[in-house]
Amino acid sequence: MTQYAMTEYDAAVSPGSVRRLGERLAGPVFVPGDPGYAEEAEAFDRSVRHRPALIVGAANATDVVTAVRFARDHGLGVAVQATGHGVALPADDTALLVSTRRMNGHSVDPERRTVRLEAGALWQDVIPTAARHGLAPLNGSAPFIGAVSYTLGGGIGVMSRRHGYAADHVRRIEVVTADGEPRTATEEENPDLFWALRGGKGNFGVVTALEADLFEVSRLYGGGLFFPAESIREVLHRYRTWVTEVPDELSSSFFMMPWPDAPGVPEELRGRFALHVRLCYLGPPDEGARLIRPLREIATPLLDTVTDIPYTEVGTIHNDPPIPGSYHINNFQLTHLDHDAVEAILKLAGPEADGAVGIEIRHLGGALARPPRVPNAVARPTARFQLYSAGVLGIGDDEAVHAGHDLVVDTLSPWNSGMRALNFMAGVAHTDPEDVRQAFTAETYARLVALKSAYDPGNMFRFNHNIPPYSAP
Ligand SMILES: Cc1cc2nc3c(=O)[nH]c(=O)nc-3n(C[C@H](O)[C@H](O)[C@H](O)COP(=O)(O)OP(=O)(O)OC[C@H]3O[C@@H](n4cnc5c(N)ncnc54)[C@H](O)[C@@H]3O)c2cc1C
Numbered sequence: 001m002t003q004y005a006m007t008e009y010d011a012a013v014s015p016g017s018v019r020r021l022g023e024r025l026a027g028p029v030f031v032p033g034d035p036g037y038a039e040e041a042e043a044f045d046r047s048v049r050h051r052p053a054l055i056v057g058a059a060n061a062t063d064v065v066t067a068v069r070f071a072r073d074h075g076l077g078v079a080v081q082a083t084g085h086g087v088a089l090p091a092d093d094t095a096l097l098v099s100t101r102r103m104n105g106h107s108v109d110p111e112r113r114t115v116r117l118e119a120g121a122l123w124q125d126v127i128p129t130a131a132r133h134g135l136a137p138l139n140g141s142a143p144f145i146g147a148v149s150y151t152l153g154g155g156i157g158v159m160s161r162r163h164g165y166a167a168d169h170v171r172r173i174e175v176v177t178a179d180g181e182p183r184t185a186t187e188e189e190n191p192d193l194f195w196a197l198r199g200g201k202g203n204f205g206v207v208t209a210l211e212a213d214l215f216e217v218s219r220l221y222g223g224g225l226f227f228p229a230e231s232i233r234e235v236l237h238r239y240r241t242w243v244t245e246v247p248d249e250l251s252s253s254f255f256m257m258p259w260p261d262a263p264g265v266p267e268e269l270r271g272r273f274a275l276h277v278r279l280c281y282l283g284p285p286d287e288g289a290r291l292i293r294p295l296r297e298i299a300t301p302l303l304d305t306v307t308d309i310p311y312t313e314v315g316t317i318h319n320d321p322p323i324p325g326s327y328h329i330n331n332f333q334l335t336h337l338d339h340d341a342v343e344a345i346l347k348l349a350g351p352e353a354d355g356a357v358g359i360e361i362r363h364l365g366g367a368l369a370r371p372p373r374v375p376n377a378v379a380r381p382t383a384r385f386q387l388y389s390a391g392v393l394g395i396g397d398d399e400a401v402h403a404g405h406d407l408v409v410d411t412l413s414p415w416n417s418g419m420r421a422l423n424f425m426a427g428v429a430h431t432d433p434e435d436v437r438q439a440f441t442a443e444t445y446a447r448l449v450a451l452k453s454a455y456d457p458g459n460m461f462r463f464n465h466n467i468p469p470y471s472a473p
Contacts, residue, residue, distance in 0.1 A: 043084025
């Protein structure tokens, strides 16, 4: 990873300059040692720790402009944080961190079927507002993550096989670039920037707001089928053929783990190893039930929550735990799932595995593989599945977790398409530019580097999944 030297400007970040900055801001400013600094810097993913020279708790877009200009004038880099779910490289003492958690508003335009998301908006707030108009956004599995960063990183959700990436449905982006200028990017205005921001994530500026499409979905047929350890092999072998027969309206994924014997865990799963097949069908419940019958028929699930639900309950399909912790996660895409791939996954993460690393497989294809109406920088996978591996750090043997990830990569190399997704690449373990490069085709990456060099030649926005400009040392 490239290291950046302190510049001659650093000395000018004095108590006086910080005080004058604070006077120009609607939101607060924090320096190390201030009450509130540690809390503001804290990320959901505790494996990374921001330690910036200062933090601006931006209250509005003007604050972001002021913060970026301060950083520009003092030779600082700029990092951005909404929730800290997807931090790559944390901010160090050469950085100003823009915290967007106060900019958490959103507004729905039911006529145009769009939503305007401020930088720190969370899906969990947007979903109920959209639902009041019979509409739904292209959110991901966990409603508690930041909507803007999720979208800039592509955004794969339970409706993506039908509608594509969240980034494919962005209409307008408001962004403050490295020169401190607020800009609007749309299909017509700054089209290069518009292309790069949708997929290039945090490399091109601080996005203060974006406008995206909503979809006429108020209910879905979805939930989870939880199978006991003894039927997992049979279910997974049926799953790999079943997914080749389902329509784009049906999304699915699976994850297996030992469920803790703890309060909050459904009685049926407590203390047991179980496979969780997540399902979402955008269509009539009867048809949904018909489509998933082949899975239900293989074995009696321990728990079957698949039913007709309002879209507001979409988060219950994956039931991701909203518990901050220290994680090492990785991802890559699988060209296909054949008999040997399933056997390898079972060996790595099934009931007999050591449990250091869990594996999630998501079914891709459908609209995810098709080009969007307005081209963007998100890679269109020809691979059929997304593999996400996750291990919890700090509670046992961290070395075993890291080794577990390496083993997953090695063992599944025959099926690895060579492509990865930025959104599922959090934490410092996979933030080298060589890792980031694998999220793009060679042609897209070359164009991103050219645009990065034009918009951010000094790599101000480097505390992220970085795409270094030509000039980077
Ligand atoms: C439990 C869980 C479930 C998930 N499920 C999905 C899923 O289903 N589909 C999917 O696609 N992804 C998923 N993700 C990944 C998630 O979309 C990314 O981690 C996303 O970046 C998180 O955004 P955030 O704002 O919450 O996190 P943050 O850590 O606050 O932001 C992540 C990074 O995005 C950049 N960034 C943030 N805000 C801005 C801004 N305003 N302007 C410019 N850059 C910015 C910064 O570089 C920042 O470091 C999941 C993550 C978790 C933890």
